[in-house]
Amino acid sequence: MDVRKMNVRKRMALGAVALAAAATATLAPTAAASPSEVGVAAACTAWRTIQVDDNAAGVKYRECDRYSGLNTQTKAQLYIWDNKRDGKVAQVYTATGSNLNGQWHQSWHKYYVWGTESHHSPLVDTGWHKGHDVKVLLKNVRG
Numbered sequence: 001m002d003v004r005k006m007n008v009r010k011r012m013a014l015g016a017v018a019l020a021a022a023a024t025a026t027l028a029p030t031a032a033a034s035p036s037e038v039g040v041a042a043a044c045t046a047w048r049t050i051q052v053d054d055n056a057a058g059v060k061y062r063e064c065d066r067y068s069g070l071n072t073q074t075k076a077q078l079y080i081w082d083n084k085r086d087g088k089v090a091q092v093y094t095a096t097g098s099n100l101n102g103q104w105h106q107s108w109h110k111y112y113v114w115g116t117e118s119h120h121s122p123l124v125d126t127g128w129h130k131g132h133d134v135k136v137l138l139k140n141v142r143g
Contacts, residue, residue: 042066044077050138057082057090060120063134072098073128076136080114080121089115089143094136096129107131115143 044064051058061078074096082090095109108129114121126134 056084057140072132097131
């Protein structure tokens, strides 16, 4: 093999390594976790389903929790559907908080409504809130 070809290959390989190192150095600060998320571990439950009135309306949801030291946060992710043209809509009440010694301490709540019969809602993500429990209640109410 020609020595010049070998030198070109070595320079190309070294150039690629230098380019990769420079790219990593450039991306590292933006890819690093913010100080508030350092040491945070998150986990989600399996998907659960609630249905009413022979599946006229329903919600599929899961609970996610994350912990950082003593700070615990929770959220719900859900899909809502309305399968029946009956003048009613699916209404989902979602709350976050903690169940301490058998008493519920709520930190946040919100109602979500869906009435489109042709497809389920897009993914609803409640965002992180203080607590380690999520409550999800479904009603089929007049629209």
